[in-house]
Amino acid sequence: MIYFVGAGSGAEDLITVRGQRLLQQADVIIYAGSLVNPELLKERKESCAIYNSAKMTLEEVIAVMVRAEKAGQMTVRLHTGDPCLYGAIREQMDILTEQGIAYESCPGVSSFCGAASALDLEYTLPEISQSVVITRMAGRTPVPERESIRAFAAHQATMVIFLSTGMLKQLSEELIAGGYEAETPAAIVYKATWPEEKKFICTVGTLEETAKREGITKTALILVGNVIGCQTYERSKLYDPTFATEFREASR
Template sequence: MVHFVGAGSGAVDLITVRGKNLVDHADVVIYAGSLVNPEILNTCKKGCEIYNSATMTLEEVIKVMEESEKAGKSLVRLHTGDPSLYGAIREQMDLLEEKNIAYDICPGVSSFCGAAAALKAEYTLPDVSQSVVITRMEGRTPVPEKEKIKMWAKHQSTMVIFLSMGLLGQLQEQLMEGGYDKETPAAIVYKATWPEEKVFHCTVSTIEKTAEENNITKTALVVVGKVLNSSYARSKLYDPGFTTEFRKGKE
């Protein structure tokens, strides 16, 4: 059996209980060494085979999975954050299905959640934004034309932008071209939930400058939207006059 496990956003104790149990009992672990906190591996059982996928190709990863399956071993494929976001797990699962190797998925805490915690922010404020766009700039990995940053910016929703630290100048331009005012609040969150976490508040027009001034070149998210600094309407859910399934509103 292959278990795809979300390691969480960085802090060792943000892996789920289920995920930790799978890691602790695994015979083999393949972890995303460029992003997963290696301290999570400290509780692996004695004799566990550990591979760093940062130095491996897809074919090499699948070969280890095949060999483990033939040997009757339990294997954990440990991804950063939640495997469903930029985890490249679909191509692995498709190959496992072709080879009739069983697998399952254990979700994890994504760094976009960790960033919100670091910012002490709520991404969905009444009358401000009720949607969150999770996206990235186009780099070596292409982005569909309809999903380019300037297209999402037209919605004026909260945006959390992954994998784009090397393209911040272009990011600023696309955000403003799409409709964000240059003074729209933004923030850079470096290594959310890690011990070295840092938060830098800025505006849409100063994202690149802020990163340069603080020497932030990778392992960071950009958050954009008025939820970072805006008045908002009170939630209806806890309004005394609002009736719910569990409480009758007061007139």
């Protein structure tokens, strides 16, 4: 069996209990070495074989999985955050399906959740924003035109932007062209939940300036929207005494 496991956002104790148990049982671990906290590998048993996929191609990763399967071994494919986001897992799963190899997924805590916790942030404040757009700038990996930063910015929803720290000048330009004001609140969160975490509040117009000043060049999330630093918002109806639910009558 192959298990695709989300390693969590960085802190070694943010892996799920299920993910930790799978690491402890694995005969083979293939981990995303450029992003996964190596401290998680302390959970492995002594006989476990370790492979760093940062130095491997898809074909080499699959070859390790196939060898392990033929040997009757259990493999954990350890991805950063939750592997459903920018994890390149579908291409692995499709090949495993073609070869008749069974697999399962174990979710993890995404870095966009870790970034919110770093800033004590709620992405979905009533009357401010009720939607979160998770996206990225087009780079060597293209983005469909209908999903451009400019197109999403027109919605004025909260945005969480992955894999774009090296393109902050262009990102600001696209956000502004799409409808955000230059003064719209923004944040840069570097390595959310890691021991070396850093966080900086700025604006859409000062993203590049802030990153340059603080020496941030990679491994950071960009957050955009009026929920950042917001002090004026509507109270949630869920806990409003005048709002009835199936569990509680409304007060008069």
